[in-house]
Amino acid sequence: MSVESVPPPVAKTVPTERVQHGDVVIDEYEWLRDKDDPEVIAHLEAENAYTEANTAHLAELRTAVFEEIKGRTQETDLSVPTRLGQYWYYSRSFEGKQYGVHCRCPVDPAAAGLDAWTPPELEVGAEIPGEQVLLDSNVLAEGHDFFALGAFSVSNDGTLLAYSTDTVGDERYLLRFLDLRTGEQLGDEIPGTAPGATWSLDGTHIFYQTVDDSWRPDTVWRHRLGTAAADDVKVFHEPDERYWVSIGTTRSEKYLLIWVASKITSEGWMLESADPEGEFRVILPRREGVEYGVEHAVVAGEDRFLVLHNDVVDGVKAENFVLAEAPVSDPSALTLLIEHRDDVRLEDVDAFAGHLVLGYRREALSRLAVWPLTPDGYGERRELEFDLPLFAVGLGANPEWEQPTLRIGLTSFTTPTQVFDYAPDTGELLLRKEQPVLGGYDPARYEQRRDWAVADDGTRIPISLVWRRDAVQPGTAAPLLLYGYGSYEASIDPGFSVSRLSLLDRGMIFAVAHVRGGGEMGRLWYENGKTLRKKNTFTDFVAAARHLIDTGRTSADRLVADGGSAGGLLVGAVANLAPELFAGILANVPFVDPLTSILDPSLPLTVIEWDEWGNPLADPEVYAYMKSYSPYENVEAKNYPAILAITSLNDTRVLYVEPAKWVARLRAVATGDAPLLLKTEMSAGHGGVSGRYEKWKEVAFEYAWVLDTVGLGKVAPS
Template identity: 80%
Template sequence: MALDSGTISEPGNGTPVVAAPIAKTVPTERVHHGDLFVDEYEWLRDKENPDVIAHLEAENAYTEARTAHLDTLRDAIFDEIKARTQETDLSVPSRMGDYWYYSRSFEGKQYGVHCRCPIASDVEGIDAWTPPQLEAGTEVPGEQVLLDSNVLAEGHDFFSLGAYSFSHDGNWLAYSVDNVGDERYVLRFKDLRTGELLGDEIAGTAPGATWSLDGTHVFYQTVDESWRPDTVWRHRLGSTEPDVKVFHEPDERYWVSIGATRSEKYLMISVNSKITSEALVLESDDPEGEFRVLLPRREGVEYSAEHAVIGGEDRFLIWHNGVVDGVKAENFVLADAPVDDPSNMTLLLGHRDDVRLEEVDPFRDHLVLSYRREALTRIAVWPLTESGYGERRELAFDLELFAVGMGSNPEWAQPTLRIGLTSFITPMRVFDYVPATGDLLLRKEQPVLGGFDANDYEQHRDWAMAEDGTRIPISLVRKKDAAADAPKPLLLYGYGSYEASIDPSFSVSSLSLLDRGMVFAVAHVRGGGEMGRLWYENGKTLTKRNTFTDFVSCARHLVDTGITAADRMVADGGSAGGLLVGTVANLAPELFAGILTNVPFVDPLTSILDPSLPLTVIEWDEWGNPLADKDVYEYMKSYSPYENVVSKDYPAILAITSLNDTRVLYVEPAKWVAKLRATKTGDAPLLLKTEMSAGHGGVSGRYEKWKEVAFEYAWVLDTVGLAGA
């Protein structure tokens, strides 16, 4: 492999300039629908090839050399994150059975410690649901350490906890661990009465585990060669007999999962493609019984189901996007039906164009509806009465931007509802809502040390106009003294795929940007779910280009309104958001000083053309099938970042990837950077950093993650001229 190396000169700041690695070219022909594409860097796909590893290591060395002058700034940002974080802390306890469950963090430890303590026997009524006020630095009477992730991570460069599931009686814990980053877990079982591990050990599982009601069996999933969870197994605790395959989905478009209803009366297998759903149910007290189909799948219809007791009768709650009164219910409707005849549905909530129903969580005495309206999440509580349904109440919050959602509510019959509320300037607040009285009881606010005051910052909703006249929401957050007339440095984040919504959330680390005068913005582009199902539908398959042009429209709006300037703005996106910013780098490089991207999906056509790659067939409903459809092939080729690299000036680019990522393979950014380096003009820095022992989520361990954030933010600040701020 041809690699230039060595120090060639020194710029004005005294930092040695190391020559960029130049990847060799090995022409590989790809022919589809009569189109010939010559891929000169496809050879980088073989990570068993020593030349490939040598190239990635050379890129890492180059990136390290080109960012060495930021060491002091990185250290400062890391120290700021650390100083603002209460390192020794614990979560708000959640009641389940006879115990309060919570997790602890300790100064100097990378991972959490999971614990429980007994519920006091001398309290009754609502007081019995008031979590104990545990102090982070004091011993808790009767505390039992259930799982110490720091111990499990010892001797490993990577650690991820997958399943963490208790039997109904609280005697058993099923947990799984990934020590590589490839999202294949080893499932184990612990007797919480003795602390002993069973000899049962199941390798190669997907993350979850679901118990039968009597705690004798555990259901889990495995994946196929393309990483698709496709099979559900039943394991009898302590048995040496082979596990039983209870369900297998052969259609590669579908993803399989298993769980229990909130009441724990039923086990439920969910089978989902991007556009079609099916559920199978089984009484949880009959774990060796046969699952039965709740409603047969119908192409293009998605549904979810839960169990509720309405007026003393067991019923299934079903929310779906099928046809109602001759009209497709794009944003979903809610119905209920008898458990012995789920097709006999009674409509409870009709379709609304402005409200996207997302989840329904039934409790013994009420339902919780989670939905979004006006690009914000909402929660409403709907009481259940002896005669049926009471009057719904939406919870209101005095914030322009916020995100609210369900917290940990493991019990079916409980007089309180745990919820979480946050915003860009509001640290996470944990409340217990009391449906009977309407009281909202604050249990904890995320501590932020170092004199943080939310009143020093402001958040705001703005709107840009897309090419076709659609209004695109933009969320903005900044320090108040940064709201002057002069354009400010700005980090513009976007995602725009899979109906994923980028909701307001508080970030301790982002204060290191805001306090230095940067503005943080989110472009809520089509392809996401912020504005409902049609917002998603108009940013996928053959309308995908809207995702990219919406982002460009948001960037232009921010420049035209004087909030920022093109030479002071950095675009940021990861995974499918990496596709977004990678495409935008080709469409409008003049609008940005830099492009930051993590595990970017920048070679989508090559991946989606190969059914043997992880998740490809499942993805056809998102992007289209370029193998079968020439129009899809040509459309994807027209926006693919890798295939549209041309000889022109690009912004500074930092691409970060992981060698063991099973979702977006490292080869995509490796090829993209190699082609950019050989093709682009100008002297803006082009950097690739590969984590050699991590997966899709990047490095593990909170201190390592803080270091990674500090690395990225230092680069961003340097790119917009704030490295000395």
């Protein structure tokens, strides 16, 4: 099929009037919202055909990139086992299979001390004594175009498994149960749940959530095993549409915790896990603008709550959070443990029987510190150090309250993911596994570093970069893929990617612009990139692009912007702001029609999003501000870069209609001849296609388009 044989789809125009705050807008493509309309489906299929025709010449390159990803991946592999009770739990992957297999094997009863916590070295192809397959997702996915595993929760005594599955992509799961002693599927089935599940301490009850019509988790239910789902008890409901509800436990398993949280306010409710039919009680009543989290610790023999919060301390708002402690019997009697710092963002605290683990950010990098608990209280904190200029570190799976080691994960742009066990008593860091990369990967051939751009208001914007040393010639402008997100205080940390090697080995630089709206530089970094300061996110990205061009790292004809979801809003806005800086825009499930969505409280997740974007329904200033940056509403008659937008028909977070409308308007209004492409996955959700091979094919499709856009479409890796 040639490009000429498939004309660009031209969406019909059906004027739809929107009137808000006296502003009248005519939206000609709103009709695309009705996915039950055969004409809408026909239009999306025509766009898919056009995209396929425009990328058909990349078939060989797509195949090459897919085979490179496949060839670097150890397809048959095992994760590092994690101990829970008397079993080691791990997952397997098998060559040719799309999904993982969850397994366990018994702990050696003769092992003692640290040896009892040293995971067995499982080898591919070798028989594992006592291995039990708990769940094979490949079997569960049979006959379905889409599959996602939600809950996977083993009861405390190791005899029962609660798991849930989604075979549509709409993030509504079917919760089921297995008796792990017999392998028998129990008769209990609960449809329409959110993905998680939490056991009571004795394994007699399971707590789960359901969502409202807007896909907001709003209700917690208690199910007694062996009873009908119709008899389940509603234990908590949150009517305020600004708040999400979740349930879990403290690490000690002593308390069940229900959390109610908006973007700026949170509230916790507690119940002793040994009393699952008791009444939850509030820990600290919610107050607008105050967020807190709670962890249970035993300090000097007493039950204490560790409270991470951003309330006012000594007359000053603790923007970057502080850590306090209080008796469980009176959580309001707070004593400060760690004071506020402008340059450190406290993110979490995990409690174990003998120590605490603090997670925080400094200089746009994640950090971990271990804090021993002594008979009298608290010992001396020790930060873990790594000899890398850029890295990401965090706790791995540590399900046991009393254990002599800590499971830790470490990665960087050049370091395949490493799994360590850290021994707090000795300070020893024991490498358990490094992600295998086949084909002779040598990290010394790649370089990562941090640059800083300067925004229009003088703010320094961090940029992380990685490239292959012998593939990028010093002093020459290299092709560059610039990624950005910049919303929800999400931090884009350095991380290794097997697939990204297909770009680096062809001479492309990969960079991340850590723009405001993210969380890399602390809470104020986020605050200065949201609501009525949202445009900082976009201008920061433009500043990063200009910096990379001005310093000679790349040039406008070799630069592609990349963003997904809220990052799709970012690159969509940037396409309007500075199209001359980019050869291409790659937008995955892009939030490019934000004003239309945020004006409609009946749409999924809209009301809770008002804390992030503002409420344009109630506030004319917010309405005008959002309208001024909305990618869809600001498409103009000018030359745009090449654009590839990818979406999913069943996405419940960013509806397919947003990129469909955006591309339709671009095609009608934009000048120039750059290709404007839309690809819709017709049986997937927000995360795109399911199954690792299908995901690799999707990555290969995107990377082939990126490489072709910057002139590397025919270049084989060196």
